[in-house]
Amino acid sequence: MQQITAGIDAGGSLIKIVYQENGRMHFKKFSINKLDSAISWLKMVAPSLKVSITGGKAFGIQNCYFQDSALIPEFQATCEGARFLLAKENKSIEETYLVVNIGTGTSWHLVSGEKAERILGSGMGGGTFTGLGSLLTKVQDYQLLTVLAEEGNKGNVDMLVKDIYEAADSPIHGDLTAANFAKGKKLNHKEADRLAALSNMIAENIVLLTSQAATINRVKSVVIIGTAIIGNQSLKHGLEYYLNMLGLTTVFLEKGEYCGAIGAYLSV
Template identity: 90%
Template sequence: MQQITAGIDAGGSLIKIVYQEKGRMHFKKFSINKLDSAISWLKTVAPSLKVSLAGGKAMAIQNKYFQDSILIPEFQATCDGARFLLAKENISIEENYLIVNIGTGTSWHVVNGDKAERILGSGMGGGTFTGLGSLLTQVQDYQLLTILAEEGNKGKVDMLVKDIYETAASPINGELTAANFAKGKKLNHTEADRLASLSNMIAETIVLLTSQAAAIHHVKSVVIIGTSIIGNPSLKRGLEFYLNMLGLSTVFLEKGEYCGAIGAYLSV
């Protein structure tokens, strides 16, 4: 029986699996609450496995399911996976660059050639969108929340620069946010508007931290990965708009949510 190699990235919300069979790389993800089902599925499709693990729950999975597996530091796996995808997509970044991994929270890494260093972390991320979004609305499902955010108007909840200047000439773009959720006491906004405001606040916060990190480390290119931008056009559009406005080149990697699992796979 042919042995199949698999990389598993087990984070706070999702378990992501990458394996190769007959020369083709396969990708699969499950809610972390369905861990038993995920492992059962993997063992069914690949009875003979060699496994490498990354992520916060990697050791727990190793102890329970794969005692002979290899543990890879999460940040190393993430950056190795991002490099692999950049090469696969024929994207060349000559100078140093940032990797911004937006998962449950967000991590920043600066990449210099073969070296990568985690430089920053924030609790602002997909977990914020799901958790706070469910408090602001009657919706619990992440995908439904993203759909609502896309339909909403942040200007009905956020105070914009143009709201302050009104008829006067604004020194900056009037559509920019002056204060997040500052119109929250007003009643003429919907659940969708509140989610649009939330998505915008998360994007703005991540961009502000990214711009500061870019200035400190003298980089002009940002590679954005992570599960929280998948199927979330409102967040992705906000990130791209603000980063480009600040003069930072932005790359969104296809399959970027699997960087950790890919990096684990590559280490076997």
């Protein structure tokens, strides 16, 4: 029986699996609440299996399911996966760049050639969007939240620069945010508007931290990965818009949410 190698990335919200069979790489993800189903599925499709695991819940999975597996440091796996995908997807980028991993929270990594270092972290990310979004609306489902955010108008909730300057000339772009949620007491906004403002606030904060990290480390290229931008067009557009405004080259990887799992897989 042919032995199949697999990489597992077990995070706070999702478990992501990468394995290769017959020369083709396969990708699969499950909610972390369906861990048993995920492992059962993997063992069914690959009865003879060699595994490496990364992520916050890696030790628990190793202990319960794959005692002979290897544990790979999460940040190492993430950057290895990003480096692999940049080459696989033929993305042209400078040798030194930032990897911004937006999952439940957000991590920043400085990559230079074969070297990689985590330089920054924030509690603002996909978990913020899901958790705070469900408090601002009656919606609990992540995908429905992303759809609503795309439909909303942040200007109905956020105070914009043009709201302050009105007819006067503004020293900066009028559509930039002067104060997040400053119009929150007004009644003429909808759930979609609140979610658009939330998505914008997350994007702005991530971009501000990215800009500072890029300036300090003298880099111009940013690779955005992570589960929080998958299907979340409002967040993705916000990130791209602000990063481009700051003159940073932005790269979104097609399979970026699987960087950790790919990095684990490559170590098998």
